[in-house]
Amino acid sequence: MATPVVPVISQAPSATDPAVYAEYESKWATYPTDAQGWLERAREVAAVLSVDAAAREKANKSPKAEVALLKHSGLLKVLGPKKYGGGEQPWSVGYEVIREVAKGDGSIGMLLGYHLLWSRTAHVVGNDEQAERFQKLIIENNYYVGGAVNPRDNDLKITYDDSNITYNGFKNFTTGAAVSDLIVLEGAIHDRPEEHIFAIVPTAQAGIQFHYNWDNVGLRLTESGSAKIEGISAPWTDALGWDVATKKPDPAVLGIPFPALLLPTIQLVFSNFYLGIALGALDFAKKYTTTSTRAWPYGGDNKEKATDEFYILSTYGNFFAHLRAAEALANQAGAEADRIYGTYQNNRAAFPIEERGEWAELVASVKVVTTDVGLRVTAGVFEVTGSRATASKVGLDRFWRDIRTHTLHDPVAYKNRELGRYVLLGEHPEPTWYT
Incomplete structure (x- = not known):
């Protein structure tokens, strides 16, 4: 292509x-x-x-x-x-x-x-x-450290000789890479496309050409635009998890379930900044409501202050309850991350795929809940702040735009389906780039 x-x-x-x-x-x-x-x-x-x-x-x-x-x-x-x-x-x-x-x-x-x-x-x-x-x-x-590892693109192609692996190709999304010191590259070997290699290389190289074209509705300060990778080499000793002598994946490293933890780990990263954005939106809206929102004078049960309005109090209470529940679930998944890494980081061969599956489903639950409540809260706060809160100078819209942008990273519908198969059929998800 x-x-x-x-x-x-x-x-x-x-x-x-x-x-x-x-x-x-x-x-x-x-x-x-x-x-x-x-x-x-x-x-x-x-x-x-x-x-x-x-x-x-x-x-x-x-x-x-x-x-x-x-x-x-x-x-x-x-x-x-x-x-x-x-x-x-x-x-x-x-x-x-x-x-x-x-x-x-x-x-x-x-x-x-x-x-x-x-x-x-x-x-x-x-x-x-x-x-x-x-x-x-x-x-x-x-x-x-930034990355150029978007799996929806064609992989960077890797050629190699006895000393080095060399990456060439294009990535649509490279979050943080343009402002990074080091960049994680991932690609497939040109004659063995089923075999992938991660490597960490210095960012300041002529062959890493950032296009600086990130201009999306949200998360606008993440430098998530595209990049072209041309002739970027790393020694075989930097090919993560690969055997230098055989030029093959080291079975003691990549032939066990432990590396499959990478995806639940980053999915939980996503959920935590969704949750933080939503909590930030609620706090921002609270300050606006208590200082600037006016009570509605035509409701028949008129109040002097917006903070006495029933629907405003009810809405804030409901948002707070759901965010508190989301935090508890996220903390539970974080505690399980500690247990898994604490138990198996120094004994990776003992890590069972079943534990990976259970944690992946817990992380999927966090992803579903933080997506749902994050979108609802960041959009719903306008109902309790009032029409003046839509002014550009207020900036309340950035919270919704940020969550809306990244929750499209991988469709949450597939996380719901994944959880449905877990509940109904007892199935763990097959490890992929997104599960």
Whole structure:
């Protein structure tokens, strides 16, 4: 198939200025030491971002400053080992940190979530040496990691010789990659298309050509546009989970169920920034209602304040109840991530596919619930804020646009069907790029 024709911008668009957040490099020079400290740091980041989130989103500039803010905060390192300068927190804390940042700015919560997944990819699909080496590289240098792994596109094609693998091709979506230090590439070997290889390479290479064409309705600061990959090589030692001598997948790494954890792990990333965006919308709307919304004077049961209106109180209460339930479910799935990784990370061969299936169905449940409640809350808040809240300067619409954009990533209807087969037939989903 011919390479898709896409609009190409010859140079990078204007970017947000990292200098605007320079003060936080020294303010946050000391990193938190426990889970609550990391969550508080995430809340501080969200507070900084929320001040001008609507204006930055409208400007649609490349988020270099926002990535710098994440670096200053230490949040890029929250999952990394302490011996390299990381927070050494479990995935459950990482998921909550994503959620907290997304409350202030959905785009930056998404960028953080993708980074945390890609920065830990070698721990899931790589061997022990690769996992250790890349973690040292990423955490010690405070690198931001993006990816070019959209499975809906034709795979990047991999050619190889005795020393290197080389990627060529095109990807429609490369979230965060254009503002990254490292990029995760995934492709199929040209003469063995059923065999795929992940590798992590430096982003600043002439053969990685970003098109800077992300101009969608939501998540506008995620640099999720397309890229062309031409002649990008990595040594066989960087082919995650592959045997250097045989040039084949290492059966001790990729021949077991453990690497199939990568997909539930990222699906739970998605659900947590959906949840954070929805919680952010409710909080934003609450502040607007309590300061700006006027009571309706023609209802026959007139109130002096909007906060005394029955339907407003009822709606907020209902939204709050559903979001609280969604948080509980997301936390349950996060706790199970901790159990699985804590039990099997150092004993991967013992990981049973049945446990992967059970966790995948729990994650699918979170995806369904956060999609449904997220869309309902981010659209419904307008009913309790009033017509003036639709003004562009208010920026309340960004929450719905952000959730609407990413919930189309993979149709939630298939998650409902997957859960239906689990309930009715006791079937676990077959591991795929989306389940």
